[in-house]
Amino acid sequence: MHAIRLHTFGPADHLTLEQVPDPVPGPGQVRIAVAAAGVHLLDTALREGFQGPLPKLPTLPTIPGREVAGTVESLGEGVADLWLGRRVVAHLGFAPGGYAELSVTDVDRVHDIPHNLDAAQAVAMIGTGRTAMGIVQFAGLGPHAVAVIPAAAGGIGTLLVQYAKNAGATVIGLAGGPEKTARVDANGADLAVDHQDPGWPAKVRAHLDGLPRSRPTDSPRTATVVFDGVGGSVARAAVDLLGPGGRHLVFGWSGAGPHDGEPYLVDGVSQQVLGPVMMRKAGGSNPVRTLELRALSEAAAGRLTPAVQRFPLAEAAAAHHALETRGTTGKVVLEP
Template sequence: MHAIRLHAFGPAENLSPEEVADPAPGPGQVRIAVRAAGVHLLDTALREGVQGPPAPAPTPLPTIPGREVAGVVESLGADTPGSWLGRRVVAHLGFAPGGYAELAVTDAGRLHEIPPGLDFAEAVAMIGTGRTALGILQFAELGPDAVVLVPAAAGGIGTLLVQYARATGATVVGLAGGPRKTALVAANGAGIAVDYDDPSWPAEVRARLGGRAVTLVLDGVGGEVAREAVALLGPGGLHLVFGWSAEGVRDGQGHFVEGVSRSVLGPVMLERAGGLRALEERALAEAAAGRLTPAVQRFPLTEAAAAHRALESRGTVGKVVLEP
């Protein structure tokens, strides 16, 4: 099969398209003919050799990166229910690698059947990005009185946060870098879409809110943007911090304010949600019902390095997906 392998930690150019042996499913496992593989910012950190939470241990090399796949079950291991064969499925592989390939193996217990109406790339977006967005939103009080600011509103998670908040009647302020992304944020439902590359963006937000204060900041960015966003919060406002991004969140140095900021990823999110699988099921159901529509940017599998570079430079919109 064709796959993307990593032989040495380092830059995106270390991702190498290769021909490798087909993986064999073990007991209780399936082999999936991959039609879409998700790319996450965490993948870029693992590619560089960055270790520590949330990664449990160093990644043995060589490896095939990728932890989110969707496709068709084409082979079963021993003791795997035969009903899975031929079904359209999506799965998050956890920290087991292997997604950037034409074939991937995983435990049958990780599978979800893809609902009708969702394509493979959309299903991949919801199994990872979608479950995270819904996990974050458990901690948000939304409704017509809320003023929600989303700093990375054109990203995979940000797109869904904007849609969800808008559907509750909240006033949504979406930030993005550059006019193209800002236009997409507005089209996605943000009542106020602002370019955070413009240093005067906080003043523009204040002016367009007409005296209303921000009540909630949904922050997966960190850094200076987060500091300026938190400064827009009114009394009793909440700053929810999540993600594995640059400029603060990735290194644990986001702009935290005692009594205002709260980190919502990890055990606290899962305990409230009833576990990852419950979040995954809900995310797929929300997309199937049309209540959430993931934005997807697609790259051919052979261009995995280009996908990583684009993601790291914030040159992407929505969820990044590789298609064999």
């Protein structure tokens, strides 16, 4: 099969397309003919040699990627024949191997792909969608909520905008540049703002000031929740829009180091919601699978539609470079 391999940690051009032996499914595993493989920002960090939240760095050479969708074409010992030929999606967990024409994983990790999703959309929901479902657990969304969403044109941001709108919230989506801002507007945000404009916070306040109030004497509306996956100056300005008791939910810092190395001052709740915190909130015997099922169910019902940017498998290096330089919109996916 063809696969993308990394022999030494470093820049994106270290990713190379190679011919490698086909993987063999072990007991309790299936082999998937990959139609789409997800690219995550964490993949770029691992490629550079930064471990991030994972227990250890992959052993080199490695085939990166931990999200795949396609068709089951081979079964390991003990796997029921009914899986053969089914369209499935899976998050591979800590095991890499997704950037390839074939990938193996435990059958317990796979889900059927809803009939209304293609492979790339399914990949977006199994990883990015799962994360979005974990984040919204903490948001307190409803008709009286005002949600500010930085990076609203990204994979997670696109889904957060849709979810918050479905909950009846007022949604302020932030994005960088006219093209991305237009995408946020088309996605249903009540206000889409280009955060590259230095005056963007004033535009948001003006919009909130124009929202209906229960009584004429009531104070202007303020943000009730900021979904912060970027950190840096954009997130800091977004947090300043929060009213008393507002929630600042941190799930990443793609735009800077965590909080620029300084804590935010929030008259309310500031909380990091990734990792064990998210899993505890999801509950159940398998919280990861719980969140995956929620994400796929929302997409199957048509309530969430992921945004996807597709690259050929052979252009994995270009996909990494585009992701690192904020040249992407939606979930980045490789297609063999």
